[in-house]
Amino acid sequence: MTVTSAPPPVVAAPAAAATGRRRRSAGWLAVVPLLVFVAIAFGIPALAMLNGAFTVKDPATGATSYTTANLTTSLHGAYLTALLGSVKLSAVSACIAMLLGLLLAQAVVVSRFRALREAVLTASGVLANFGGVPLAFAFVATLGNSGVLTRHLGLADAGWTLYSFWGLTLTYLYFLIPLMVLTITPALDGLRSQWREAARNNGATHAQYWRHVALPVLAPSLLGGLVLLFGSAFAAYATAAAMVGSSVPLVTLQIADAISGNVLVGQENVALALSLDMVLVAGLVMAVYLPLQRRSARWLA
Incomplete structure (x- = not known):
């Protein structure tokens, strides 16, 4: 008695995975303008704020140094x-x-x-x-x-x-x-x-x-x-x-x-x-x- 085996099923998983990756890539590309806007409008001012908050300028020499003196001042007195x-x-x-x-x-x-x-x-x-x-x-x-x-x-x-x-x-x-x-x-x-x-x-x-x-x-x-x-x-x-x-x-x-x-x-x-x-x-x-x-x-x- 001869037993014939059925042909292996066609697996469409790679094609589906590729389609999913393309959709995700397209989604990320659509978000890129928003991310760029956020980086420019919020990221740069935030970095400038952080840099200035920890920077002190010597009035005599004009040299700048990093310290927590500004934060200390902001948490005392009238501030x-x-x-x-x-x-x-x-x-x-x-x-x-x-x-x-x-x-x-x-x-x-x-x-x-x-x-x-x-x-x-x-x-x-x-x-x-x-x-x-x-x-x-x-x-x-x-x-x-x-x-x-x-x-x-x-x-x-x-x-x-x-x-x-x-x-x-x-x-x-x-x-x-x-x-x-x-x-x-x-x-x-x-x-x-x-x-x-x-x-x-x-x-x-x-x-x-x-x-x-x-x-x-x-x-x-x-x-x-x-x-x-x-x-x-x-x-x-x-x-x-x-x-x-x-x-x-x-x-x-x-x-x-x-x-x-x-x-x-x-x-x-x-x-x-x-x-x-x-x-x-x-x-x-x-x-x-x-x-x-x-x-x-x-x-x-």
């Missing part, structure tokens, strides 16, 4: 006060904006009026990017010493002043609350109605549902939004510069003063050291934000 002031202002305004933004976003999500939802989200997209000198002028004209509401409501007699820590916090809330609405609305949309029904069927009240189900699921998104708000407030400069000047110590204002020589001449490298401090704080913020976003995405997927 440290400004850094802590920025952290405090950012943390307070971010916490208030997170709470108010969550309440507003929840009201929009549960609303039956689609037009209201679209209007609020559209307005939030606009207001979240409204800052700088125009925002400062708007608040000065409204709540400044001679502002419309200040005069009509007699706020000055009650001790109100816009040019203070709480006045600046109120101004920051104008763009932080809309930013929180945009950030948390997708997470609120991801809460499944089945979870609420299951909690109700098991005898849970509305408060218990939020305490034991909704808030634990939303916690990564809430903390991620808090970190994002903190970073936005921490990096803000133009609004504070136009509204309060140097009356409220902030690190961004200290950097501008050091670069322009308003206080002391030759403090440009100290300004770069302060910028490095801000980058380190922002790096810590992002190190917290990214894992929280990934965890939230897994829950709400």
